[in-house]
């Protein structure tokens with residue numbers, strides 16, 4: 001598992017019967033060349049000992065928030081920054097609940113709360129605890145925070161019951177982390193471009209034509225692409241949204257500006273056009289504010305189609321061009337027409353007649369239409385989760 005070589009893994013072992021298997025995970029991670037530090041929660045010490053973990057991992061074992069803060073060597077923030085990956089194994093129902101609430105009552109939860117690194121949770125618990133609606137809700141919250149969940153599996157549990165809740169085998173856990181790092185490594189060489197938000201077309205210096213787009217879906221897509229390793233550029237129309245520094249943000253107002261910035265930032269490997277571009281612009285903008293007494297004569301003309309320009313570019317067409325189609329009716333026909341007419345590889349269509357999701361909402365439900373006539377529905381969920389699913393499809397198409 002060569003993607004794990006020299007990777008720094010922070011293992012958090014929680015108090016469940018499956019904790020004993022973490023020794024095997026540590027053995028495989030060590031064999032793959034990882035450096036390991038471990039945090040033991042209070043109850044995990046009923047199942048594994050600091051001595052056994054330290055001997056196998058050849059790394060430091062921490063267990064107490066306050067003793068670590070007294071150590072000048074590494075505080076909890078430094079510990080969370082040190083890691084390339086955080087692995088919580090086994091993740092008990094109690095830990096999952098604490099993390100979903102953003103608790104910081106012990107070292108493990110504090111380090112996770114302070115972390116900006118990929119976090120893998122490996123749930124293991126009794127089948128009834130796993131099926132309990134509160135566990136499901138907590139996991140949904142954590143998925144929205146982009147935590148990666150491995151398992152659980154169906155099988156016989158230590159408590160004697162049979163069902164879903166059994167911890168994934170250590171070798172499969174390590175494989176999942178290795179695959180994730182492989183994708184990130186490949187993506188680091190790739191460039192992504194996203195357009196987002198509305199555009200404005202000025203009529204006079206203070207009045208303009210625009211639309212209801214909030215830009216949320218595009219911003220979430222840019223964040224997800226960046227989390228997945230892509231060098232990401234976000235070209236955004238006017239929004240109130242913020243984005244982190246790893247993403248190159250270019251703010252524009254008009255379609256013409258969005259078009260120029262898109263041209264400047266080609267070539268890229270993948271381009272996602274989520275902007276709700278104003279289809280028309282004013283032929284001759286008034287230089288001064290229009291007065292009531294003026295006789296209005298506003299003529300509109302079609303704007304350049306940024307997506308079509310890029311998807312039909314003969315030398316700089318990205319490997320993957322993805323368009324959006326926000327429709328109020330005939331979703332499938334319109335989406336398929338756009339897929340063809342705009343020469344896209346994928347069209348992500350959403351029904352904007354439903355007022356509670358889509359435009360200006362935190363939620364979205366979309367259907368992806370592919371060139372090979374395949375279609376796939378991503379059911380209603382938070383825009384950040386939808387973005388992660390879309391980017392997973394992008395990863396599959398590019399790799």
Ligand code: CTP
Pocket residue numbers: 195255273274275276277278279303304305306307308322323324325326338
């Ligand atoms: N798009 C673009 N430039 C434009 C218009 C649209 O890049 N001038 C992109 C959008 O970002 C989206 C896709 O094209 O990815 C479809 O946009 P949409 O507004 O749904 O389609 P239109 O071509 O404008 O068709 P219509 O408004 O007639 O449905």
